[in-house]
Amino acid sequence: MASSFHTLSHLTTKTTPIRFSQINQSPLKNPLIYFPVKSSNFPLRFPAISISKSSLNFTPKSALMAKSEKDYSNVDVLDSEEQVAFELAKFSANLSDYFVNERGAFTVVVSGGSLIKSLRKLVEPPYVDSIDWTKWHVFWVDERVVPKDHPDSNYKLAYDGFLSKVPIPPGNVYAINDSLSAEGAADDYEAGLKQLVKTNILATSPTSGFPKFDVMLLGMGPDGHVASLFPGHPLLKESQRWVTSINDSPKPPPERITFTFPVINSSANIALVVCGSGKAAVVKTALSGDQSSDMLPVQMVSPEGELKWFLDKEAAAML
Ligand SMILES: O=C(O)[C@H](O)[C@@H](O)[C@H](O)[C@H](O)COP(=O)(O)O
Incomplete structure (x- = not known):
């Protein structure tokens, strides 16, 4: 299998990721997307990872808990965004090793925004050399x-x-079909996910029936949005679709596609990566456990598996 792929560095253009419409047309033409997946291993739950603090200047969890009596056991507060990037790389590499070992594939979902910059330590030693990138599937x-x-x-x-x-x-990088309308691109992406479920690259949750990604690495907006699911928007209530479209996103550009909450919350692991003082108030609300008023989208993130927060101390300042 290892000899049958070519790397991104061999691409002649930037626009040659596989598109789901390609998968739908000829799923058997691309051997790269077929792995010896052991479907009996689903659902998988990654055991709790102990992430050591690489900085001495973070606020200890015990202090946070004493202050507010909240459970912050899944919250890592790091001294700086640089430390967040280090810990995120360690977290992602551990999950990659686990899932590649368990089932020969690792399904990773990323958001846009500052999250991508926070992945920069993954492309440096030791991770760039130690991770089995050939098994990654990126959404x-x-x-x-x-x-x-x-x-x-x-x-x-x-x-x-x-x-x-x-x-x-x-062939493992699943970009949208950008020649379609937002609605068409969402349909196309959902159909592509269904195809990957059939080939066992993508697991499904026996509980929800929705796809179960190994990990989602997500940012959060200063208004508490995640993905393209914005406060007060009717899409927050979508309960059937896997992928849907939005034509009135308050964050430009207005036309987008987005995973729905049932898909997000079927994940085996979610990392919420949030840095900067501009997000401190929403972080406080999100972690307060107060669900009395209209819930912010980030408060609706509640995966079947593990949820881990990676905060820098500015984002955690109001905890
Ligand atoms: O495409 C998008 O707009 C993103 O996926 C979006 O959900 C993003 O993750 C948040 O807005 C946080 O972005 P920042 O980290 O840049 O604030």
Whole structure:
């Protein structure tokens, strides 16, 4: 299998990831997306990872808990965004080793925004050399419906900052079909996910019936949005679709596709990566456990598996 792929560095253009419409047309033409997946291993839960603090200046969890009596056991507060990037790399590499070992594939969902920059330590030693990138399958939790070489494209953001630097087979990078409308691109992406479920690359949750990604690496907006699921938007209540479209995103550009909450919350692992003082108030609300008023989208993130927060001390300042 290892000899049958070519790496991203061999691509002649930036726009040659596999598109789901390609998968749908000829799923057997691309041997790269077939792995010896042991479906009996589903559902998988990664055991709790102990992440050591690499800085002495973070606020200890015990202090946070004493202050508010909340359980912050799944919250890592790091001294700086640089430390967040280190810990995120360690977390992702551990999960990669686990899932590759368990089932020969690792399904990773990324958001846009600052998250991609926070993945930069993964493309440096030791991780760039130790991770089995050939087993990675990369998806987007949301995407702006623009050409892949457009400055607003989450694909371009991830390609420039991450994907172009590691040997993930291009056939394992699932970009949207940018020639379609937002609605068409969402349908196409959902159909592609269903195809990957059939081939066992993508697990499904026996509880929810929705796809169960191994990990989602997500950012959060200063208004508490995740993916392209914005406060007060009717899409927060979507309960059937896996992927849907939005034409009135309050964060530009307005036309996007997004995973729905049932998919997000079927994940085996979710990392919420949040840095900067501009997000401190929402972090406080999100971790307060107060669900009395309208819930912010980030408060609706509640995966079947593990949820881990990676905060820098600015984002954690109000805890
Ligand atoms: O395409 C998008 O707009 C993103 O996927 C979005 O959900 C992002 O993750 C948050 O807005 C946080 O972005 P920042 O980390 O840049 O604030």
